[in-house]
Amino acid sequence: MLSETVFRSEDLPRAERFDAWQDLLSRTHAPMRLRSDHAGDFRAHQRLIALGEVSLWPATFQQLIFLRTPKLIRQSDPEYCHISLVIRGGAVVRWDREEAEYGTHDIFVNDSSRPYEISTAAGTIETIGIEVPKAQLGLSWGRAQQVLGHPIPGRQGLGALLAQFVTQVSADSGAYGPADALRLSGILGDLATALIASVTDAEPALQPETRNRTLALGVKAFIRRNLHDPELTPATVAAAHYISTSHLHRLFRTEGTTVASFIRDQRLRAARQDLADEALAATPVHLIAARWGFRDHATFTRAFRAAYGAAPTDYRHRGDVSTRSAG
Structure with a gap:
């Protein structure tokens, strides 16, 4: 079974829940400050699935404002590329003077090295967070960060392929053993790289191995969707x-x-x-x-x-x- 830890706010006294959630997210991604209208009785659930240096964290939580400030970046920067798949709800993300809105089934990419503010919509939001070291991407980060502020559809193209992969692994993590972690990490890194490249027109810069592995994943997904067709050859x-x-x-x-x-x-x-x-x-x-x-x-x-x-x-x-x- 993959290494997995679970956080449930209801396991803690009400007065401790919000601070514990802030500490957890600061360790999961990067140090940040949080604000919420529900801080007095915060409800949240997270599963942290470790795949070596890459991690997945399916999470459900109430309305939040995430703040990553220049001071916090100077104190600690893990150099992560963060990718979020929005399963339910929505958010507005601000970098410097730029702003982008994300809704259900959208994917957004974030940078632990840049200040940001994320404001989620009222109600409960459900996401799958993905943490990938920038060094593991097959693109220079200078090129990759062009994707910031561009909502990526999670229901078509490479966005759908990434969404299907992380949803499947998250839903059935018990089907994989510790030896699978490195393989899953490599697949996820390739998918993240290919997705970012497709948005930033950087696909020609991808390594042939990354292109082929991503293509193979797409082909397999296509086959699974069309198994009913007797003409599938x-x-x-x-x-x-x-x-x-x-x-x-x-x-x-x-x-x-x-x-x-x-x-x-x-x-x-x-x-x-x-x-x-x-x-x-x-x-x-x-x-x-x-x-x-x-x-x-x-x-x-x-x-x-x-x-x-x-x-x-x-x-x-x-x-x-x-x-x-x-x-």
Whole structure:
């Protein structure tokens, strides 16, 4: 399991909650001052997921004003690039004389080395914070900081890819072991770099390795969204991403698999989940197979048995939900 710590304001006496929250955020990101209309009885929840030098912190909290002042920066600057995905609520961010407004499903990038003021909207806000050392980005910070003040949509393009990744890791952190932390950290650094580059027109400056890893993540996300399509093939995947099929095959070969194998394994995994779902117990097996893009029942049955050691019908009826992965 990944290293994770949890903060719940309700675990503390009311008089201590707000100061404890301010201390926690100062350690999570960088020293800051906070103000809130609810300081007398503050409600907040945070999970801090450590991925080496990178960290994720899903959080829910009441209305706040965050202040990072020149004095605080002189006292301590961890040199972090901070990225926030707004799940619910909104905020106004001010740097110097610049101001930008962010709403639900927006992403904003911040800089621990610059003074700022963040004012969240009334009510409860839910975010996923991401802390990435500037040195881990594949771009110079002088170029990267051009993204400050530019709301990035979290429902399209690389913004959606980053949002899906951090949401998945945050929701299912128990599925990853300590050995996965470094890999997840690298993926997150690549996604952050590619996202910033796409906004600042710096994509040509990216290292080829970063471009390829980010492209591979995007391709996999596309495949997962289209598993239901029986016409999903390496050729259609490559065409959707404006690359050659040979380029696509190279991306997967570096990970020790093939495009066709990845598509098949993802379909089998989805079908297995449906077969274990009591709500779908009355759905015929052949319809589940078709739902996930298998053209005929016989092909599905052979592939399922090879992957999980039982025919789909037997797997469903034995009531044994295997934890083995299709790959």
